[in-house]
Amino acid sequence: MLREQRPGWSAWIVLVVLLLGFAAYQYYSGRQEGTYPPISYTAFWRAAQEEKVESVTIRSQSVIGKLRQEQSIEGKQLKNFSTMIPAQGDDELMPLLRSKNVEITVRSEEQPLAVSLLMNLIPIALIIRI
Numbered sequence: 001m002l003r004e005q006r007p008g009w010s011a012w013i014v015l016v017v018l019l020l021g022f023a024a025y026q027y028y029s030g031r032q033e034g035t036y037p038p039i040s041y042t043a044f045w046r047a048a049q050e051e052k053v054e055s056v057t058i059r060s061q062s063v064i065g066k067l068r069q070e071q072s073i074e075g076k077q078l079k080n081f082s083t084m085i086p087a088q089g090d091d092e093l094m095p096l097l098r099s100k101n102v103e104i105t106v107r108s109e110e111q112p113l114a115v116s117l118l119m120n121l122i123p124i125a126l127i128i129r130i
Helices: 011-035 041-049 093-099 113-126
Strands: 053-059 063-073 076-084 103-107
Touching: 011 041, 011 053, 041 053, 041 076, 041 093, 093 103
Parallel strands: 053 103
Antiparallel strands: 053 063, 063 076
């Protein structure tokens, strides 16, 4: 009669470390971005034209911005906001932001190295059955 082998303690340690690493990444990446009230792209465009926008951080289609001072936009008193750039892009947005002296920061969509390593190590660990 063959006895079913159970994973050893080293497999459990690897699993716990991977899960803790993923949880830490989720926690810290969420804290960096913050949560800002959403506004429409039209409201964002209008605020930029009226020189109300101080700075923006663009990551893919996502925009997080800061106004020069607290403003009422779409019925909300805001100092910070978030919005989305249209998927097809907007060729006039960057020239508009530059002409209005908006500080522009562009962030990469790439995952941090630690997350990439974890995601690549999981299949290997499963294959060799640590």
